[in-house]
Amino acid sequence: EEYRNKGVAYCPHCDGPLYKGKRTAVIGGGNSGVEAAIDLAGIVSHVTLVEFDSQLRADAVLQNKLRSLPNVDIITSALSTEVLGDGEKVEALVYTDRLTGVSHRIDLEGIFVQIGLVPNTEWLKGPLQLSPRGEIEVDAHNATNIPGVFAAGDVTTVPYKQIIVAMGEGTKAGLSAFDHIIRH
Incomplete structure (x- = not known):
C-alpha cells in the first residue's frame, strides 16, 4: 500500500512504459503474470517473475515463450514478504524461499502484482x-x-x-x- 503508484503497479500495459530500461518484478505465475512478464521483457531491462507455488500455472505456450526471453528470471516457491523503498519509490522486493526458509532481496524499480482477482459475486x-x-x-x-x-x-x-x-x-x-x- 505504501508504494502503490510509487513502484507497485497492477497494469503492465498501462504502467509498463514508465519502467523502460529499468528492473522489474512480476508477482504471479498464472496466465496474467506470465503474459505481463512477456510484455514487460520487451520494454524493461530485466524482469523477475516471482511465484508462490512450486511451478508456474500459466499455459505451456506462454511458459515456453517466457523461458525463451534472455532478460527474464523465474523464481518459484517464493513468498513475497516486503516491498522496500526510500519513502518515495520502490527499491527492492523481499521474498522468502518456501523450501529453505531463506530470505532474499531483489533490487528493482518496479513491481507488478498479477496474482489474479476474485470477483465479488x-x-x-x-x-x-x-x-x-x-x-x-x-x-x-x-x-x-x-x-x-x-x-x-x-x-x-x-x-x-x-x-x-x-x-x-x-x-x-x-x-x-x-x-x-x-x-x-
Missing part, C-alpha cells in the same frame, strides 16, 4: 449463471441468463480486465438494456 450465486471462477457469464450483448439482466466489467467473463474495456462493456450493457426495454 458470492451474493449472486443461484439466480445468475457464473463461471467456475465466479464471473458472471454474459453474451456478446452483455446479457446474462436472466432476461432483462445485463452485466459489465471485470466481474464478467469478458477477457482483458482493463478499465477501458469495462467502460466499453458498460456502454454495451446500457445500450442492450435500453434495447430490451423498448422491445418488451
Whole structure:
C-alpha cells in the first residue's frame, strides 16, 4: 500500500512504459503474470517473475515463450514478504524461499502484482449463471441468463480486465438494456 503508484503497479500495459530500461518484478505465475512478464521483457531491462507455488500455472505456450526471453528470471516457491523503498519509490522486493526458509532481496524499480482477482459475486450465486471462477457469464450483448439482466466489467467473463474495456462493456450493457426495454 505504501508504494502503490510509487513502484507497485497492477497494469503492465498501462504502467509498463514508465519502467523502460529499468528492473522489474512480476508477482504471479498464472496466465496474467506470465503474459505481463512477456510484455514487460520487451520494454524493461530485466524482469523477475516471482511465484508462490512450486511451478508456474500459466499455459505451456506462454511458459515456453517466457523461458525463451534472455532478460527474464523465474523464481518459484517464493513468498513475497516486503516491498522496500526510500519513502518515495520502490527499491527492492523481499521474498522468502518456501523450501529453505531463506530470505532474499531483489533490487528493482518496479513491481507488478498479477496474482489474479476474485470477483465479488458470492451474493449472486443461484439466480445468475457464473463461471467456475465466479464471473458472471454474459453474451456478446452483455446479457446474462436472466432476461432483462445485463452485466459489465471485470466481474464478467469478458477477457482483458482493463478499465477501458469495462467502460466499453458498460456502454454495451446500457445500450442492450435500453434495447430490451423498448422491445418488451
